[in-house]
Amino acid sequence: MTEAIPRRETRETLPITRERPFDPPDELGRWREEATVRRMTYADGHEGWVVTGYAAARAILADPRFSNRPELLHSPFPNRPIRREDLERMPPGFFIRMDPPEHTRYRKLLTGQFTVRRMKLLEPRIAEIVADHLDAMERHGPPVDLVPTFALPIPSLVICELLGVPYGDRERFQRDSATLLNLETPLDDAQAALDDLFAYLHELVLRKSTEQGDDLLSGLISAGELTDREIAGMGLLLLIAGHETTANMLGLGTFALLCDPAQLTVMRDDPGSVENAVEELMRYLSVVHLGPIRAALEDVEIDGRLIRAGESVLLSLPLVNRDPERFADPTVLDLARSAQGHLGFGHGVHQCLGQQLARAEMRIAFPALLRRFPGLRLAVPPEEVPMRAAMAIYGVHRLPVAW
Numbered sequence: 001m002t003e004a005i006p007r008r009e010t011r012e013t014l015p016i017t018r019e020r021p022f023d024p025p026d027e028l029g030r031w032r033e034e035a036t037v038r039r040m041t042y043a044d045g046h047e048g049w050v051v052t053g054y055a056a057a058r059a060i061l062a063d064p065r066f067s068n069r070p071e072l073l074h075s076p077f078p079n080r081p082i083r084r085e086d087l088e089r090m091p092p093g094f095f096i097r098m099d100p101p102e103h104t105r106y107r108k109l110l111t112g113q114f115t116v117r118r119m120k121l122l123e124p125r126i127a128e129i130v131a132d133h134l135d136a137m138e139r140h141g142p143p144v145d146l147v148p149t150f151a152l153p154i155p156s157l158v159i160c161e162l163l164g165v166p167y168g169d170r171e172r173f174q175r176d177s178a179t180l181l182n183l184e185t186p187l188d189d190a191q192a193a194l195d196d197l198f199a200y201l202h203e204l205v206l207r208k209s210t211e212q213g214d215d216l217l218s219g220l221i222s223a224g225e226l227t228d229r230e231i232a233g234m235g236l237l238l239l240i241a242g243h244e245t246t247a248n249m250l251g252l253g254t255f256a257l258l259c260d261p262a263q264l265t266v267m268r269d270d271p272g273s274v275e276n277a278v279e280e281l282m283r284y285l286s287v288v289h290l291g292p293i294r295a296a297l298e299d300v301e302i303d304g305r306l307i308r309a310g311e312s313v314l315l316s317l318p319l320v321n322r323d324p325e326r327f328a329d330p331t332v333l334d335l336a337r338s339a340q341g342h343l344g345f346g347h348g349v350h351q352c353l354g355q356q357l358a359r360a361e362m363r364i365a366f367p368a369l370l371r372r373f374p375g376l377r378l379a380v381p382p383e384e385v386p387m388r389a390a391m392a393i394y395g396v397h398r399l400p401v402a403w
């Protein structure tokens, strides 16, 4: 008797090796041609799904039958299994990992702080921070690594000022978040980094309870609705999400523009295009490149495939944002197009809380950098720029530039 041959598509793990720095793995593109909702094997052997089609991803992100609770999820990453003991140590208030109504309760306390209007008020301060860093680059002279001089410190300082976290403590929280976001970090080290960050924020919140300032964490303390541990957990989420993501958009975005002089000119010389330009960079680069992941709470049919209750679904944002059904010529970076509707900030109840802040930072920082240094260029061949393939947020580790 011939043995049943397992279907080819059920035994493959997520392809993560990229052939070119700005494009997702070619293999994932082939998967999308097979099916926009496709079987994939997770690191623990779970047979779940990967979604590469725009419409399917958007539908899942908006569907309350899909959960974000970590105890229901499977991990596609071999070094990052989900362990019960870690779940018990998950910081309270870490609402990105909760479903409504628990999620809603925390998120509601913050939405007023991140509106377009509030972010507009921050713009002059962001511009000042950007200018200070450009001055420092100019004083230093070429070549410089753009990551520690520009891409990382600007969003880091902005989120610190907003939250009321002393920027002088950055070495500790930047190191911890880098450890945490490195998918190759052994699990115990990642958990230790999370514990350390939480301990740091908890001490800070306790200190602020007696000497409050005019900042977001102090505001949450005086509102009196949350415990100090919950506020620390929310602060932890905002601190990580608020600097690593934007930092990588600034680093990777500058690299992409330096490799495409015509697009660089649009960003530098056409202030009327900057809004579109930033959305297009978000779409084209999709730095949240290995997720988000959800678990089905009940059987759901999407794009003709039956996702069963309990199965995990990884939404590949780089593929989704390059779905030819949704965006014409999706592999082309075209800053003049309208990329609105891209899912680079997610969608649904978990859609990025800080997106208006990130947009303000990018709209100010990219043109300011390119105008200050009109001769900006890579100081190494493009293939020598080290890419963050194994990090939860994609980008460049270093970006040596000259002018």
Ligand code: HEM
Residues within 6 Å of the ligand: 068, 095, 096, 097, 107, 159, 237, 238, 241, 242, 243, 245, 246, 249, 287, 288, 292, 293, 343, 344, 345, 346, 347, 349, 350, 351, 352, 353, 354, 355, 357, 358
């Ligand atoms: C370019 C920069 C950024 C990108 C690409 C980005 C991307 C994302 C994405 C894709 C999600 C959805 C995750 C999911 O559905 O599971 C998300 C959620 C979130 N982001 Fe951002 N983000 C950026 C900047 C920021 C900033 C500056 C903040 C700071 C305040 C922030 C705070 C958050 C928070 C708190 C959530 C969780 C929201 C929730 O669960 O309700 N993000 N972000």
